[in-house]
Amino acid sequence: MGTIVRQERRSRAPFPLLPIGLSAALLAFGLVCSLKWGQxxxxxxxxxxxxTYQGTGKAHLYIQTLRLPRALTACIVGTMLALSGLLAQLATKNPLASPxxxxxxxxxxxxxxxxxxxxxxxxxxASTLFAFVGAAAGALLIGSLARGGSRQHVRLALAGITIHFLLSSLTEGIVILNQHSTDSVLFWLVGSVSQAEWxxxxxxxxxxxxxxxxxxxxLPSFRLLLVEDELAAGLGQRVAVVRAVSVLLVVVMAGSAVAICGPIGFVCLIVPHIARMLVGGSLYVLAPLTALLGGVMLVYADFAxxxxxxxxxxxxxIVTSALGAPFFVYLARRKGGAGR
Structure with missing residues (x-):
């Protein structure tokens, strides 16, 4: 464990609490904006x-029944997507990994x-249960295709991208062939919290x-995922169990988020990287900042x-994809340059 501690200390930002405090303030301000302004x-x-539930007018009911649950849903889903992205990157040791x-x-x-x-x-x-089943099936299928052989992280990335396009094509085909029963799902497939209620x-x-x-x-066990598996196993740690729990958490968090709001893209990919840029790689600081920034990003994206x-x-x-696509290209070029 000493190796992990030394690694976290080298990558720790000098003032880690400052970004956390600013992110919390940004999240609170975004929630207020989401509640006050709109149509x-x-x-x-x-x-x-x-x-404070002191009024019963139309405006009060509008805030209580529409805007408040929508803002809370955006905050919760953004947090879950960001943390699932962080765990996916840790479990696969791939900085471009995400659910x-x-x-x-x-x-x-x-x-x-x-x-x-x-x-x-x-x-x-029922939607949440179906989403869990689908998320677990997708993860198991990708894991079975990438199992064994050398350069497993490369095999995992290729298998994941292939299965993603396959399942997305099947989804689009079902929607096209069943337009009478899937008209309402088109908005959801892009990713939306506008219909969220209590x-x-x-x-x-x-x-x-x-x-x-x-x-x-x-969290203390997840720190094992920061080092090589051989080193962690040599220290007597159960790396396979920790990785299995992390993958299960990714399925639960990403699956429940998709069930409620649809497949909102890029939050789970770019937020952990932004957090690392601000506070480094210490999980005790990185995890809460990632959670806060996930809520911040989705609340402000929904507001915009x-x-x-x-x-x-x-x-x-639409907003998260417009923000995330250029950042993903930047990450791919930077990681590719680092690899060379």
Whole structure:
């Protein structure tokens, strides 16, 4: 464990608490903006009365039943996607890994679309269960294709990209062939939190709280993923068990997020890298900052999506993709240069 500690100390930022404090303030400010401004701006007094449940007017109900659950859903989903991306990168030792690129999001999306086609009454709970099954199936399929041989991280990346496009193509085919029952899912497939209500918050909240508890409990063990497997095994650590738990957490967090809001792209990829740039590689600081930045990114992306085609709503996935695609190209070029 001494090797891990020395490695974290070398990569630690001089003032790690400053980015965490600023991120928390940005998140709080973004939530306030999300509640106050939109298609129908409200006064500060109305906002305060609505949040304290002191008013019963239309504006108060609008904030309480629409804007508040939407803002909370964006914060929760952004946090879960960012942490799942961090764990995916740690488990695979690949800086470009994410649930989105490695087929987990595509598997969850395919399962949810199949459920919508098969059943006319598809509840949020059923959607979450289907998403878990699809995410786990996608992860198992990719793992089986990449197992064995040398350069496993390269095999994993190739298998993940291949399965992602395969499952995405199947999803699009089902949507096209069943347009009468999948019209409402087109907006969801791009990634959106605009339809989130208190039912979605209550559905995802247990998975969110449970994932955070397991993540916090396993955080000391996740530090083993920072070093080579041979070194960790030589120290008597159960690397395979730790990696299995990390993959399971990725499936739970990414699967439940996709079930509620659709496959929102690039949050799980770019947020962990931004956090590393700010505080280094110490997991005790990197993990909470990644969680906060994930919430920040999705809350502000959702806020911006309201004004792209104002007064109409736009999927939040458009904003995250517009921000994430250039950053992904930058990361790919930088990591490729480092590899050479």
């Amino acid at each position: 129908a701006p409200v006064s500060w007094r109305t906002l305060y009365e609505a949040l 989105h690129i490695f087929g987990i999001n595509a598997g969850a999306s395919l399962a949810v679309v199949i459920g919508l086609v098969v059943s006319d009454r598809f509840s949020a709970t 039912l979605e918050v209550r559905t995802i909240l247990p998975f969110f709280a449970g994932s955070l508890l397991v993540f916090a409990f396993m 999506s309201r004004f792209i085609a104002f007064p109409f709503e736009s999927p939040v996935g």
